[in-house]
Amino acid sequence: MLLRIRISILLFITPILADYAWQDQLNAREDWQKYIRSPPISTVRPVRVLGEYTRGNVTNPEGLLTGRGSTILTRNGTALNTTWAYADPYDTPPAIVVDFGQNIAGLLSIKFGGAYNTTRGLPGIRLAFSETLQFLSDLSDFSRSNNVSYPTLATSKLTREGETITPGSDQIAVRHNPYTWTAERGCEFQNKVCNDGLHGFRYVKIYLDSLPWDAPYTSSYGRVSINSMSLNFTGFLGTADTFTGYFESSDDQLNQWWYDGVYTNDMCTDTFRLSDTDPRRAGSPTLVGKLVLHDGAKRDRDPYVGDLAVASRTSYVSHDTSIATKNVLADIADHQRDDGWLPPASINNYTLPLYDYPLWWVACSYDLFMYTGDVDYITKYYPNLVKVLDTFYPSTTDSSTGLLDKRLGVTAGYGDYAFLPRNGPVTYYNALYVIALDNAASMARYLGHESDASRWSARARNVSAAMDSLFDTSAGAFYDGICGDVPCQTHAQDGNSLSIVSGVANSTRAKSILSYLSINNARPYGNSFYDNDVIGPFSQRVYAFISYFEIEARFKTGLADSALEEIRRLYGWMSTHDPGITTWEGIGPDGTPYEDGFTSMAHGWGTGVVPALTNYILGVMPSGPGFSTWSVKPFPGDVKWAKGRVPTPKGPINVGWTRDATGFFLSVTGPVGTKGVVSIPVENGTVFYDSMIVDGRMDNGYMSMAVEGGGTHSFTVRYEV
Numbered sequence: 001m002l003l004r005i006r007i008s009i010l011l012f013i014t015p016i017l018a019d020y021a022w023q024d025q026l027n028a029r030e031d032w033q034k035y036i037r038s039p040p041i042s043t044v045r046p047v048r049v050l051g052e053y054t055r056g057n058v059t060n061p062e063g064l065l066t067g068r069g070s071t072i073l074t075r076n077g078t079a080l081n082t083t084w085a086y087a088d089p090y091d092t093p094p095a096i097v098v099d100f101g102q103n104i105a106g107l108l109s110i111k112f113g114g115a116y117n118t119t120r121g122l123p124g125i126r127l128a129f130s131e132t133l134q135f136l137s138d139l140s141d142f143s144r145s146n147n148v149s150y151p152t153l154a155t156s157k158l159t160r161e162g163e164t165i166t167p168g169s170d171q172i173a174v175r176h177n178p179y180t181w182t183a184e185r186g187c188e189f190q191n192k193v194c195n196d197g198l199h200g201f202r203y204v205k206i207y208l209d210s211l212p213w214d215a216p217y218t219s220s221y222g223r224v225s226i227n228s229m230s231l232n233f234t235g236f237l238g239t240a241d242t243f244t245g246y247f248e249s250s251d252d253q254l255n256q257w258w259y260d261g262v263y264t265n266d267m268c269t270d271t272f273r274l275s276d277t278d279p280r281r282a283g284s285p286t287l288v289g290k291l292v293l294h295d296g297a298k299r300d301r302d303p304y305v306g307d308l309a310v311a312s313r314t315s316y317v318s319h320d321t322s323i324a325t326k327n328v329l330a331d332i333a334d335h336q337r338d339d340g341w342l343p344p345a346s347i348n349n350y351t352l353p354l355y356d357y358p359l360w361w362v363a364c365s366y367d368l369f370m371y372t373g374d375v376d377y378i379t380k381y382y383p384n385l386v387k388v389l390d391t392f393y394p395s396t397t398d399s400s401t402g403l404l405d406k407r408l409g410v411t412a413g414y415g416d417y418a419f420l421p422r423n424g425p426v427t428y429y430n431a432l433y434v435i436a437l438d439n440a441a442s443m444a445r446y447l448g449h450e451s452d453a454s455r456w457s458a459r460a461r462n463v464s465a466a467m468d469s470l471f472d473t474s475a476g477a478f479y480d481g482i483c484g485d486v487p488c489q490t491h492a493q494d495g496n497s498l499s500i501v502s503g504v505a506n507s508t509r510a511k512s513i514l515s516y517l518s519i520n521n522a523r524p525y526g527n528s529f530y531d532n533d534v535i536g537p538f539s540q541r542v543y544a545f546i547s548y549f550e551i552e553a554r555f556k557t558g559l560a561d562s563a564l565e566e567i568r569r570l571y572g573w574m575s576t577h578d579p580g581i582t583t584w585e586g587i588g589p590d591g592t593p594y595e596d597g598f599t600s601m602a603h604g605w606g607t608g609v610v611p612a613l614t615n616y617i618l619g620v621m622p623s624g625p626g627f628s629t630w631s632v633k634p635f636p637g638d639v640k641w642a643k644g645r646v647p648t649p650k651g652p653i654n655v656g657w658t659r660d661a662t663g664f665f666l667s668v669t670g671p672v673g674t675k676g677v678v679s680i681p682v683e684n685g686t687v688f689y690d691s692m693i694v695d696g697r698m699d700n701g702y703m704s705m706a707v708e709g710g711g712t713h714s715f716t717v718r719y720e721v
């Protein structure tokens with residue numbers, strides 16, 4: 001007995017002690033909560049008044065922040081001039097700019113301490129909102145009203161086009177006695193003194209002024225006192241107790257970007273309300289009152305299925321809000337066209353013609369199935385899946401090649417996620433088609449529809465093989481569609497990245513493509529859509545959305561360092577430029593918001609850093625519906641340790657790994673009744689599984705081992721040094 005114990009100690013003492021030490025180090029690191037960006041409660045207050053923006057007669061500008069006395073705006077109105085007050089240089093409207101400290105979305109309230117008016121009516125307050133200081137002016141950077149012409153004094157007639165009720169600023173007629181005003185979309189007097197309601201913004205300019213149109217209800221003169229301001233945050237309030245998953249690593253910046261991405265997505269996770277969705281006929285009765293994932297906080301405020309390809313993954317690994325995805329996917333399927341086409345969103349009453357989004361509906365349905373195991377959803381909408389894949393896409397397939405061709409069927413004028421003007425057998429559409437077909441085949445197999453599964457798999461392999469003709473061997477990357485009769489001499493980030501994610505490109509081609517993109521598409525603020533401007537001015541434009549798939553392609557190809565390098569350029573840029581924290585809709589030349597003030601600076605589709613870090617740095621992915629089976633395969637790059645949790649329907653998967661000069665250690669706990677495969681990077685040395693030596697097969701530098709859920713398992717590599 002004594003002898004046997006001695007022997008076992010001799011054999012296993014080193015790894016066991018090291019395992020404990022490593023496990024202790026990982027356990028000690030438990031401060032992910034410090035990265036959380038959510039306000040602690042839904043009532044959010046401004047944090048500062050930007051003194052350099054204060055104009056005119058303002059006393060105690062900081063009073064509204066501190067509660068020590070009111071902030072008073074006075075405009076005494078010597079000039080009895082009823083025309084545009086602005087034109088008079090001696091009559092500066094008193095103004096202040098408050099900063100909420102970070103991008104937020106919701107309904108603003110102002111607690112007025114009272115007002116003194118002149119004979120010309122109640123003093124008017126006008127508000128202008130902006131996500132950035134660059135686009136802060138007397139009108140909001142974006143308003144649901146400002147796409148259509150507003151009456152000037154010359155026309156003095158309010159033409160109600162679209163949902164226009166303001167000129168881009170919001171108006172208030174401040175009453176004499178103290179009261180709290182809350183932004184509700186609408187007008188105080190018939191169609192006068194109006195405001196847009198909800199805004200997404202960081203800064204708000206408050207100034208004493210009125211629209212001539214709003215006379216006699218408001219005047220530009222008088223005195224207004226403001227006691228305080230607050231915002232009722234309408235997104236998902238992602239406080240620490242709401243996180244079902246988390247991520248933490250040795251890299252402080254990566255950690256912060258993960259939580260920044262989650263916060264951005266939370267801002268967009270909101271109830272669908274007619275009063276604040278996109279004004280372009282997006283207000284769908286079948287969505288009203290449901291939790292959805294809007295594509296942006298300020299705009300477009302409509303759930304788009306392409307955006308969900310990223311935003312839903314962010315939600316699955318961070319919060320229990322998958323119902324938002326299900327609501328949107330189901331609503332889109334309920335509006336399927338007779339020919340099988342699926343609308344991208346409710347905009348234009350479900351008619352915006354996009355070519356790629358029906359394929360994203362398939363991919364997003366697959367993700368929902370894999371992350372949540374929702375059999376009811378996929379069973380109900382299985383006929384929609386069959387129709388889009390077997391009716392719509394075949395109607396736009398070139399029968400001689402098997403490739404999708406955007407000139408065929410009804411699709412010639414169709415757009416895509418970026419309205420890129422391209423045609424023919426475009427690499428992106430075909431690579432995405434392969435993903436959709438493989439995802440659909442996988443779902444069909446789980447549901448027992450074997451013949452659908454084999455038909456779709458065979459078609460995926462056919463498309464994949466046919467895509468060989470789209471490859472530019474001289475560049476080592478795929479072309480992008482047809483210009484005249486020949487391939488366009490241009491190479492796009494989207495198709496090339498998806499060719500790798502879909503498995504169309506083998507590892508040799510993957511490395512060549514990624515090297516091409518690194519050399520030709522890298523910008524200081526991310527990687528661009530295109531290497532050149534052959535089909536449009538896109539070589540300086542960066543979308544975090546489609547860049548996510550390039551980042552994923554880099555990890556999958558084993559190029560973790562280059563994936564992290566791209567993440568650091570892209571997210572490093574956004575996080576250090578106004579408004580900070582939130583991820584943008586698009587980046588243009590020189591790293592500016594790509595559509596100026598119209599750009600949404602909090603867009604869920606830009607949050608790919610969240611799933612990228614969870615799936616590839618922590619290494620956790622579902623491999624069966626609802627994580628019935630799963631995998632853990634970290635791609636560390638220069639990260640020294642990582643730990644985190646991924647929620648599954650049966651309970652969380654907890655993973656931690658750490659490494660040093662002597663070895664690599666990973667521990668994993670999966671839910672009871674599930675099975676996983678753990679792959680650990682093994683450069684050399686001895687591998688232990690729960691302290692037992694393993695002698696397994698190596699594949700691309702990884703050794704893979706099957707594990708059962710229900711307990712904690714540890715894996716250690718002791719390097720030969």
Ligand SMILES: *[C@@H]1O[C@H](CO)[C@@H](O)[C@H](O)[C@H]1NC(C)=O
Pocket residue numbers: 057058059072074076223
């Ligand atoms: C500024 O406003 C205050 C408070 O209403 C008033 O007492 C003061 O006379 C005003 N100053 C000027 C220069 O108009």
Ligand SMILES: *[C@@H]1O[C@H](CO)[C@@H](O)[C@H](O)[C@H]1NC(C)=O
Pocket residue numbers: 076077078
């Ligand atoms: C208005 O303010 C100006 C100074 O800004 C002052 O000269 C003038 O007397 C004031 N007029 C009234 C009516 O208070």
Ligand SMILES: *[C@@H]1O[C@H](CO)[C@@H](O)[C@H](O)[C@H]1NC(C)=O
Pocket residue numbers: 079080081082083087088089
């Ligand atoms: C009112 O102001 C405008 C613009 O400064 C000026 O052109 C106009 O003459 C003024 N009217 C009166 C009555 O002072």
Ligand SMILES: *[C@@H]1O[C@H](CO)[C@@H](O)[C@H](O)[C@H]1NC(C)=O
Pocket residue numbers: 117118119120121122216217
């Ligand atoms: C203030 O405005 C109201 C509404 O326009 C008006 O009825 C009232 O006479 C004004 N008061 C003063 C003191 O000018």
Ligand SMILES: *[C@@H]1O[C@H](CO)[C@@H](O)[C@H](O)[C@H]1NC(C)=O
Pocket residue numbers: 147148280
């Ligand atoms: C305004 O609306 C029209 C028609 O829907 C559209 O063509 C145009 O692009 C919009 N402009 C802006 C700035 O949103």
Ligand SMILES: *[C@@H]1O[C@H](CO)[C@@H](O)[C@H](O)[C@H]1NC(C)=O
Pocket residue numbers: 043232233234
């Ligand atoms: C905030 O807005 C929500 C949704 O409109 C509402 O239910 C809630 O009562 C509001 N909260 C406050 C404090 O006004």
Ligand SMILES: *[C@@H]1O[C@H](CO)[C@@H](O)[C@H](O)[C@H]1NC(C)=O
Pocket residue numbers: 349
């Ligand atoms: C939207 O389209 C549906 C079906 O085509 C139609 O019944 C409905 O009236 C349309 N709604 C609006 C607001 O145009």
Ligand SMILES: *[C@@H]1O[C@H](CO)[C@@H](O)[C@H](O)[C@H]1NC(C)=O
Pocket residue numbers: 399400401402462463465466
């Ligand atoms: C794919 O299918 C099409 C149409 O059936 C066929 O013409 C083509 O040869 C196939 N391509 C490959 C590479 O198998």
Ligand SMILES: *[C@@H]1O[C@H](CO)[C@@H](O)[C@H](O)[C@H]1NC(C)=O
Pocket residue numbers: 468506507508509
């Ligand atoms: C990758 O694909 C290319 C083109 O089909 C082929 O020439 C090459 O041999 C493949 N490489 C590997 C490693 O399979």
Ligand SMILES: *[C@@H]1O[C@H](CO)[C@@H](O)[C@H](O)[C@H]1NC(C)=O
Pocket residue numbers: 661683684685719720721
């Ligand atoms: C084994 O791998 C470790 C970590 O990369 C390295 O430090 C060590 O030199 C390697 N030993 C041998 C014998 O290759």
